[in-house]
Amino acid sequence: MPINDRLFKIPEALLLQHAEVLAKMFPTDAADFRAFDSTIAEDYGTTIKDAIDAAIGLKSDQIIIDEMAEYTQHVLNAMSNCNLSYKTVAYFVRKAFKGDKAVQNQFGFNDIEKVRKSQPKMVLFMEQHAGTASKYKSDLLSEGCNEEVINQLLTNAEELKAANVAQEKFKKERGIITQERVKRLNHLYQLIKPLNDVAQIIYSEDQARMAKYTLPKPKSSQNTPDDLIES
Numbered sequence: 389m390p391i392n393d394r395l396f397k398i399p400e401a402l403l404l405q406h407a408e409v410l411a412k413m414f415p416t417d418a419a420d421f422r423a424f425d426s427t428i429a430e431d432y433g434t435t436i437k438d439a440i441d442a443a444i445g446l447k448s449d450q451i452i453i454d455e456m457a458e459y460t461q462h463v464l465n466a467m468s469n470c471n472l473s474y475k476t477v478a479y480f481v482r483k484a485f486k487g488d489k490a491v492q493n494q495f496g497f498n499d500i501e502k503v504r505k506s507q508p509k510m511v512l513f514m515e516q517h518a519g520t521a522s523k524y525k526s527d528l529l530s531e532g533c534n535e536e537v538i539n540q541l542l543t544n545a546e547e548l549k550a551a552n553v554a555q556e557k558f559k560k561e562r563g564i565i566t567q568e569r570v571k572r573l574n575h576l577y578q579l580i581k582p583l584n585d586v587a588q589i590i591y592s593e594d595q596a597r598m599a600k601y602t603l604p605k606p607k608s609s610q611n612t613p614d615d616l617i618e619s
Contacts, residue, residue, distance in 0.1 A: 395574045397606040400448065403573065404440060406604055407580050411436040413600055414583070421583065424590050439576040446569040452562050459555040463507060466548035470514050473537065473544050474500065477521055480533035494520050507552040514545035
């Protein structure tokens with residue numbers, strides 16, 4: 389089974405909610421379950437609660453998505469800053485080296501379109517751009533360019549590199565977190581599924597009590613036993 393395959397078909401929140409209810413109800417009915425299956429421990433409710441705590445101790449998918457969006461925004465902001473500082477310096481390059489394609493291309497005029505949408509390429513490009521700007525610094529300053537604009541080129545490159553590294557690191561961590569969360573949720577499901585199965589038998593004549601332990605059905609359910617959840 390793939391590492392991120394869920395054994396259950398209902399939303400995580402519903403699974404956790406149902407498990408919380410079972411953990412609180414089980415002590416009252418423990419004797420009935422143990423009379424049917426002696427391997428079900430008296431403290432089974434506590435075992436379920438511990439599994440719930442373990443599952444919610446990890447970030448949910450929604451939180452991970454929100455955090456990923458934040459990392460992405462940092463990268464987009466850094467890319468925007470790089471583009472703006474490049475265009476600013478390019479303005480003065482055109483003034484200082486009007487018609488000199490050889491020098492203009494040293495500033496990346498012939499490469500910018502190739503790197504504008506690639507974070508790693510933009511980092512390298514901006515680092516090289518900063519070096520070229522430093523080389524022709526006096527020419528740019530004489531045309532009215534602010535020295536801080538030139539200095540900012542390397543700073544922006546470093547900020548983009550940091551944002552990109554942080555984003556890539558989080559992407560890798562996200563997979564590990566998701567894998568572990570699914571593993572814990574599957575374990576929780578495997579704990580509460582037997583209570584559903586046993587309840588269908590021992591409370592077959594008591595619909596109200598059986599309903600307390602019946603697993604929630606997915607929205608696509610056809611109301612058949614196989615729809616409850618995968619075994």
